[in-house]
Amino acid sequence: MTSSRRRSSWDWIDEGVRHVENVLAICLLAAIIVDVLLQVLFRYVLSNPLSWSSEVATYMFAWLTLIGIAIAQRDRSHIEVRLFAHLSEATGIATAWISWIMSFLFFAILAVAGYFFASGETIQTGPASGIHVWVVYACLPTGAALGLYHTLRELPQLIRSPLSLVSAHHLEEVVDA
Amino acid sequence: MTIVMLTVFLVLVIAGAPVLVAMGLGASAAFVGSGLSLSEVGRSIYGGISVFTLLSIPLFIFVGQLLDKGGMSLRLVKFVVALVGWLTGGLGISVVGATMLFSGLSGSVNADAAAIGSVMIPMMVDAGYRSAWAASIVAAAAGTGILIPPSITMIVLGTIVNLSIKQLFLASLLPAVLLGLAKAVIIFVRASTKAEPSNERIAFSPLDVLKTFVGAFPALLAPGIILGGIVFGVFTATEAAAVAVFYTLLLTVVIYRSIAVTALPGLLLATARLTGVVVGLVGIASAIAYIFAYNQASEALVAWAGGYVNHYLIFVTIVMVLFWILGALMDGIPALVVLMPLFIPIAAKAGMSPLHFAIFSLAIFGISLVTPPIGTACFVVSAVAKVEMRRLFQPMTPFIIAMFVTILILAYFPQISLAIPRAVGGYIGP
Numbered sequence: 001m002t003s004s005r006r007r008s009s010w011d012w013i014d015e016g017v018r019h020v021e022n023v024l025a026i027c028l029l030a031a032i033i034v035d036v037l038l039q040v041l042f043r044y045v046l047s048n049p050l051s052w053s054s055e056v057a058t059y060m061f062a063w064l065t066l067i068g069i070a071i072a073q074r075d076r077s078h079i080e081v082r083l084f085a086h087l088s089e090a091t092g093i094a095t096a097w098i099s100w101i102m103s104f105l106f107f108a109i110l111a112v113a114g115y116f117f118a119s120g121e122t123i124q125t126g127p128a129s130g131i132h133v134w135v136v137y138a139c140l141p142t143g144a145a146l147g148l149y150h151t152l153r154e155l156p157q158l159i160r161s162p163l164s165l166v167s168a169h170h171l172e173e174v175v176d177a
Numbered sequence: 178m179t180i181v182m183l184t185v186f187l188v189l190v191i192a193g194a195p196v197l198v199a200m201g202l203g204a205s206a207a208f209v210g211s212g213l214s215l216s217e218v219g220r221s222i223y224g225g226i227s228v229f230t231l232l233s234i235p236l237f238i239f240v241g242q243l244l245d246k247g248g249m250s251l252r253l254v255k256f257v258v259a260l261v262g263w264l265t266g267g268l269g270i271s272v273v274g275a276t277m278l279f280s281g282l283s284g285s286v287n288a289d290a291a292a293i294g295s296v297m298i299p300m301m302v303d304a305g306y307r308s309a310w311a312a313s314i315v316a317a318a319a320g321t322g323i324l325i326p327p328s329i330t331m332i333v334l335g336t337i338v339n340l341s342i343k344q345l346f347l348a349s350l351l352p353a354v355l356l357g358l359a360k361a362v363i364i365f366v367r368a369s370t371k372a373e374p375s376n377e378r379i380a381f382s383p384l385d386v387l388k389t390f391v392g393a394f395p396a397l398l399a400p401g402i403i404l405g406g407i408v409f410g411v412f413t414a415t416e417a418a419a420v421a422v423f424y425t426l427l428l429t430v431v432i433y434r435s436i437a438v439t440a441l442p443g444l445l446l447a448t449a450r451l452t453g454v455v456v457g458l459v460g461i462a463s464a465i466a467y468i469f470a471y472n473q474a475s476e477a478l479v480a481w482a483g484g485y486v487n488h489y490l491i492f493v494t495i496v497m498v499l500f501w502i503l504g505a506l507m508d509g510i511p512a513l514v515v516l517m518p519l520f521i522p523i524a525a526k527a528g529m530s531p532l533h534f535a536i537f538s539l540a541i542f543g544i545s546l547v548t549p550p551i552g553t554a555c556f557v558v559s560a561v562a563k564v565e566m567r568r569l570f571q572p573m574t575p576f577i578i579a580m581f582v583t584i585l586i587l588a589y590f591p592q593i594s595l596a597i598p599r600a601v602g603g604y605i606g607p
């Protein structure tokens with residue numbers, strides 16, 4: 001009873017995180033496309049180039065990339081070379097655990113490194129846009145924290161059935177995409 | 178320190194950690210070991226990502242998604258089959274041609290293999306091809322994709338080593354055609370000697386060629402806009418990509434109405450995810466390139482291997498084998514970002530100009546991506562064709578040999594890469 005209630009509240013949080021990531025990624029990419037098209041329009045058609053467009057587009061792109069890294073972690077789309085995963089059950093389980101522990105370490109280090117980097121830049125602003133650069137740099141710790149969250153959420157499945165994490169699922173995604 | 182990092186990376190990748198993770202941990206270890214702070218890791222990753230030229234990557238991926246989902250890959254296939262399908266082994270040769278046209282649009286080897294494979298593998302199997310042979314043809318054809326403009330791999334490369342994107346695009350044209358021809362010859366020979374059964378009965382009809390060309394022309398215009406815009410210096414790569422997005426949206430959503438507006442968020446999301454995979458690797462790889470530079474790894478490599486590179490053939494052979502293996506382990510783009518800055522000085526010492534060396538290396542990474550059992554294109558085709566990976570070894574072998582022979586020719590005749598940039602691109606280098 002309690003466990004099912006706990007699971008459903010986790011589901012609710014998962015759904016919320018997923019939704020926020022998706023909306024952010026879609027809006028950022030759409031905004032980048034519009035921004036660069038405006039840049040082309042103003043430079044080549046109206047002969048009145050925008051000063052801020054490429055700077056703002058680059059900022060949005062940094063955020064898009066880090067959110068994309070988190071989404072790829074969530075959807076298990078990062079590239080892996082699985083030489084030993086299918087040799088035996090033992091190597092499969094070992095691969096799943098190594099992959100999980102290393103991913104956990106990586107996102108944790110990236111979150112800390114990103115935090116130190118972003119928090120060290122509290123005064124500087126972008127030359128053309130006037131945007132505080134820490135707002136942009138914050139993409140690193142944010143994306144890494146989201147990646148860490150998705151990694152942690154895999155732990156129950158890893159403990160229950162490690163082999164299900166090293167099956168060939170990501171290939172079907174490639175073919176779907 | 179360089180050795181420590183490479184060891185950490187290779188051990189982790191082989192043990193099954195994601196490539197991004199293995200590279201990131203290897204880089205972090207090297208930063209800490211070199212006495213740099215973690216915040217420097219963040220700075221170098223951010224620095225590697227926040228490059229305006231790289232924005233063209235999601236835009237190109239999105240164009241490829243729109244054209245594929247909008248049915249344009251099918252139009253290309255029909256045109257190429259009408260054009261060369263009547264030859265012996267014609268369907269297989271069509272795959273090579275269609276992939277070359279489609280890679281110009283999609284910019285991703287795996288997307289090429291998936292898009293062309295899902296259409297053409299069933300066609301080939303219906304015409305009596307063994308499914309492993311059909312799958313191998315698709316994989317082999319996809320390998321040349323990174324050498325066909327406007328490939329995102331070339332954009333990353335140009336950004337990392339400061340080569341002009343325009344020169345790279347121009348330099349890749351002849352080598353890409355040569356590699357395509359080499360594969361077509363293999364397919365033709367295997368089919369006409371009956372080493373591989375094939376039984377397509379496609380009659381050549383000029384009217385069909387014309388009709389299918391008219392059908393495919395709007396799709397062919399998309400890479401035309403990009404290439405033309407960049408080569409004639411009208412647009413930067415990113416601006417050209419945005420214009421191509423605008424054009425393909427107009428084509429697929431408004432004119433043909435083959436994509437519903439409600440499907441766009443899904444395609445944007447898939448593009449964002451792939452951007453995370455590709456550009457994430459570029460970011461981490463920049464941190465690795467930074468630590469190489471910090472530890473003067475390139476100078477160390479020249480000092481250490483300098484004695485051996487006096488002989489061109491030895492240099493070429495070592496690079497071919499090393500890049501082939503590392504490219505398969507790391508995937509094309511990260512291998513490129515890590516290895517190119519390291520090797521360009523030693524290549525120059527061996528007598529290969531940076532532009533020539535770039536094309537030569539891209540061609541090798543093209544083999545890495547299609548080498549079973551770890552080349553990513555092989556995963557894609559084995560999933561599409563439902564063929565086990567181990568059944569791809571035998572049919573892939575002639576293609577891989579043909580590609581290596583072609584690359585040796587590229588290494589010994591720099592003019593194949595440099596003639597077009599010299600003639601129309603204003604290239605004045607060696």
